[in-house]
Amino acid sequence: MSYRAAFRCIAGCAGEHPLLEPIYRCPACGNLLEVAHDLDALGRRAAGSWMRLFDDRYKRTTWPYGSAVWGKKEWVCPLVEDDNIVSMDEGGTNLFWAERFGRELDLAELWVKLCGNSHTGSFKDLGMTVLVSVVRQMIRDGREIRAVACASTGDTSASLAAYAAAGGIPAIVILPRGKVSTAQLVQPLANGATVLALDTDFDGCMAIVKQLATEEGIYLANSMNSLRLEGQKTVSIEIVQQFDWEVPDVVVIPGGNLGNVSALGAGFDMMERLGLITRRPRIVVAQAEAANPLYLAYRNEWRFEPIAAKPTQASAIQIGNPVSVEKAVRALRRYNGIVEQASEPELADAVALADRTGMFNCPHTGVALAVLMKLRARGEIGGSERVVVISTASGLKFTDFKRAYHEGRLPAVASAHANLPLDLPNDYDAVRRAVDSVADR
Numbered sequence: 053m054s055y056r057a058a059f060r061c062i063a064g065c066a067g068e069h070p071l072l073e074p075i076y077r078c079p080a081c082g083n084l085l086e087v088a089h090d091l092d093a094l095g096r097r098a099a100g101s102w103m104r105l106f107d108d109r110y111k112r113t114t115w116p117y118g119s120a121v122w123g124k125k126e127w128v129c130p131l132v133e134d135d136n137i138v139s140m141d142e143g144g145t146n147l148f149w150a151e152r153f154g155r156e157l158d159l160a161e162l163w164v165k166l167c168g169n170s171h172t173g174s175f176k177d178l179g180m181t182v183l184v185s186v187v188r189q190m191i192r193d194g195r196e197i198r199a200v201a202c203a204s205t206g207d208t209s210a211s212l213a214a215y216a217a218a219g220g221i222p223a224i225v226i227l228p229r230g231k232v233s234t235a236q237l238v239q240p241l242a243n244g245a246t247v248l249a250l251d252t253d254f255d256g257c258m259a260i261v262k263q264l265a266t267e268e269g270i271y272l273a274n275s276m277n278s279l280r281l282e283g284q285k286t287v288s289i290e291i292v293q294q295f296d297w298e299v300p301d302v303v304v305i306p307g308g309n310l311g312n313v314s315a316l317g318a319g320f321d322m323m324e325r326l327g328l329i330t331r332r333p334r335i336v337v338a339q340a341e342a343a344n345p346l347y348l349a350y351r352n353e354w355r356f357e358p359i360a361a362k363p364t365q366a367s368a369i370q371i372g373n374p375v376s377v378e379k380a381v382r383a384l385r386r387y388n389g390i391v392e393q394a395s396e397p398e399l400a401d402a403v404a405l406a407d408r409t410g411m412f413n414c415p416h417t418g419v420a421l422a423v424l425m426k427l428r429a430r431g432e433i434g435g436s437e438r439v440v441v442i443s444t445a446s447g448l449k450f451t452d453f454k455r456a457y458h459e460g461r462l463p464a465v466a467s468a469h470a471n472l473p474l475d476l477p478n479d480y481d482a483v484r485r486a487v488d489s490v491a492d493r
């Protein structure tokens with residue numbers, strides 16, 4: 053059985069466009085596109101049979117289905133030939149039961165989906181494998197593509213560089229100079245991408261890469277290319293699968309460019325439409341107070357105005373003019389959405405507090421955890437609800453931030469949960485006194 057999928061305008065303009073065309077916006081109205089699947093054809097297979105198929109493939113060895121993205125290939129991007137897929141075993145990440153941290157919030161069922169435990173250390177790999185695989189299909193079909201390019205706050209460039217390198221495709225990444233962490237800068241350099249560090253912010257980089265895509269025959273790898281969202285949407289399917297096909301009550305996700313909250317909704321939509329689930333979770337978007345245009349819109353009957361984003365430790369979501377805002381609002385309306393924000397001290401303390409219960413969080417996950425703490429304190433999330441927090445990147449990419457927190461060097465942050473090494477002489481008694489103080493704590 054082969055399944056069809058094509059681009060369609062999100063505003064409802066007539067017509068479809070092939071996924072193997074370099075097209076990012078509706079030629080009629082200029083709005084974003086989305087991937088439309090042939091749901092009637094997919095619906096001819098029973099829900100239970102899809103669940104069994106996805107379970108049978110999960111983390112197994114038959115190429116390419118062991119990747120939890122490509123294990124759902126029929127729902128993601130059916131037209132790519134298996135030989136052209138560029139996969140590095142995406143998804144299948146730990147759904148961590150945050151028992152101790154949950155208890156501190158009087159929340160028995162807190163789960164943290166560790167999407168950062170991935171090839172390049174962020175959840176961007178889920179979508180990048182789809183985009184780069186489609187590019188390789190296009191190249192092998194004879195289309196001329198000079199390179200793939202993205203503007204990035206860090207993780208997109210790391211992911212694009214790695215997948216392009218694995219697929220043998222030249223990559224160009226455009227970063228705001230001085231605004232990404234050392235690890236995020238080193239990743240695309242190591243993978244051989246051409247890295248252009250511009251003296252602007254993310255929104256400025258985005259304007260330039262869009263022009264390259266229209267004028268220079270460069271394929272655009274930002275999330276306005278909705279192929280990436282097809283991979284990202286598998287996270288909702290995977291979470292439900294990891295609960296033995298039960299839907300959680302609340303999902304909290306940090307939001308910047310807002311492609312991922314849209315993708316989250318799209319995954320639940322598809323499961324509902326094809327009968328795998330019969331209820332919807334509530335979706336919460338967590339924004340940094342320094343870059344909060346969606347939060348402001350939420351407080352203003354969804355009337356959206358772009359803003360100039362201010363610096364935040366959650367650098368991947370320092371975006372003032374999110375490209376997928378319309379898609380995100382549509383998803384939030386369907387999913388009884390909440391948008392809440394977290395300040396720099398709130399996000400930093402949430403990271404440190406949760407780390408003390410065994411996690412190792414990035415600042416974006418800190419935004420989500422801080423927002424969860426607020427909603428729980430206000431009673432907007434009940435103590436018996438099953439809550440999933442999407443952890444978007446590995447804390448190992450943000451060691452500068454963690455070190456600065458513990459050394460008390462983060463601007464405007466009091467570091468209430470700092471923990472520093474004790475410098476001691478080479479002296480047994482001094483060590484014993486230090487050990488006693490820990491043991492008695």
Ligand SMILES: *Cc1c(COP(=O)(O)O)cnc(C)c1O
Nearest residue numbers: 207307308309310311312444445
């Ligand atoms: C990209 C990213 C986000 C935000 O995703 P959007 O789709 O841009 O809203 C959050 N956290 C991390 C670590 C990211 O890389």
